[in-house]
Amino acid sequence: MTSSIEKPGAALAEQLLKQSEADAAITPMDAVRDAARAGEFTNDQCFRLLARLWTLKRMMYYVYGGWAQGINLNEYPPAVAYLFGKQIHDDSTHEMQLCDEMLRRRWAPTQKTLFAHPYTQFGTATRTGSYIFCLRALANYPHNIRIAAHNLGPKAIELAWTEKLAKLFPDETIHALFQSQLAETRSHVMMGKFQVEQFVSKPVDIELAKRLGAETRRDYLFFLEETARFVLGMAEEKAGEVTVQADID
Amino acid sequence: MPTLKIDHAKCTECRMCYVVCREIEINAVVVAPTSQHFFEIDERCTYPGCTVCLMYCPAAGSIVETETGRSVVPPPPEVWTENRRWPRLP
Numbered sequence: 001m002t003s004s005i006e007k008p009g010a011a012l013a014e015q016l017l018k019q020s021e022a023d024a025a026i027t028p029m030d031a032v033r034d035a036a037r038a039g040e041f042t043n044d045q046c047f048r049l050l051a052r053l054w055t056l057k058r059m060m061y062y063v064y065g066g067w068a069q070g071i072n073l074n075e076y077p078p079a080v081a082y083l084f085g086k087q088i089h090d091d092s093t094h095e096m097q098l099c100d101e102m103l104r105r106r107w108a109p110t111q112k113t114l115f116a117h118p119y120t121q122f123g124t125a126t127r128t129g130s131y132i133f134c135l136r137a138l139a140n141y142p143h144n145i146r147i148a149a150h151n152l153g154p155k156a157i158e159l160a161w162t163e164k165l166a167k168l169f170p171d172e173t174i175h176a177l178f179q180s181q182l183a184e185t186r187s188h189v190m191m192g193k194f195q196v197e198q199f200v201s202k203p204v205d206i207e208l209a210k211r212l213g214a215e216t217r218r219d220y221l222f223f224l225e226e227t228a229r230f231v232l233g234m235a236e237e238k239a240g241e242v243t244v245q246a247d248i249d
Numbered sequence: 250m251p252t253l254k255i256d257h258a259k260c261t262e263c264r265m266c267y268v269v270c271r272e273i274e275i276n277a278v279v280v281a282p283t284s285q286h287f288f289e290i291d292e293r294c295t296y297p298g299c300t301v302c303l304m305y306c307p308a309a310g311s312i313v314e315t316e317t318g319r320s321v322v323p324p325p326p327e328v329w330t331e332n333r334r335w336p337r338l339p
Contacts, residue, residue, distance in 0.1 A: 093280055097282065097286070099271075100276075100279040103276045104276075173282065176283075177282045180281075180282045180284050180286060
């Protein structure tokens with residue numbers, strides 16, 4: 001029998017997962033899935049979808065690079081570093097798959113031209129940028145906190161919409177692509193749960209994890225909204241836009 | 250029909266073949282859309298015109314000729330020639 005002493009972060013993990021599941025119940029990606037199912041999805045929209053998802057996955061190298069600098073020797077058991085390495089490898093595989101598919105469909109002739117395509121550009125003053133910088137800023141926190149905020153937040157939401165898309169997306173290849181990513185994304189959520197249960201125990205850490213989890217979930221949902229609007233050709237949402245002074249470093 | 254294939258019993262999934270194939274813009278090495286995410290070589294492969302992946306592959310026997318099943322890692326002498334190391338531009 002497992003006691004709460006052995007799993008000090010169990011309640012937090014459960015709470016974070018519940019919040020993410022609630023956020024994942026309806027996301028902007030549902031509109032993308034519905035449009036695809038209704039047969040209203042053009043080739044260009046399909047390109048837009050893969051391009052935006054690829055852009056995000058590419059930027060994860062930048063995020064994980066920052067995080068990796070903050071894993072201190074012997075701070076956690078070797079399993080934690082291993083799980084983090086696996087997560088980097090898996091997200092890199094997903095990035096490669098998205099790139100493969102766009103090249104295979106000849107939406108760009110080469111990877112270099114794909115990097116230069118307007119659909120795949122990373123803009124700093126966008127919601128994708130906001131989400132990425134939010135994740136990168138987690139490098140300032142211990143690894144257990146950022147795994148709590150990311151793997152039990154946006155990763156759980158990603159798992160939910162990927163499951164729906166994988167089940168119902170009519171294009172066979174893209175259906176297979178999303179389907180093949182499910183096992184790894186699910187594993188990231190489970191890895192996050194394991195790490196939070198074991199290693200988030202101090203009251204200050206619990207509070208930080210809750211607060212940062214809420215921020216990353218919010219920013220990820222903004223990213224999804226921006227992506228869905230771009231894919232479906234809807235006007236950009238301006239309400240609630242945050243403006244930043246140019247002289248802030 | 251691809252002229253090369255990957256022997257997954259020997260491949261270490263180091264991704265060097267993927268990286269170099271992307272770099273020279275042939276894009277024949279792809280991640281299979283299965284849950285194992287194995288690397289595969291598709292019909293865009295121009296072997297024996299290009300042999301660049303063979304030069305970088307560190308795992309002996311992990312890339313083989315599709316028709317003959319012959320291992321080409323490390324590259325046999327006849328593919329290790331100056332005019333086959335890189336796709337030649339016309």
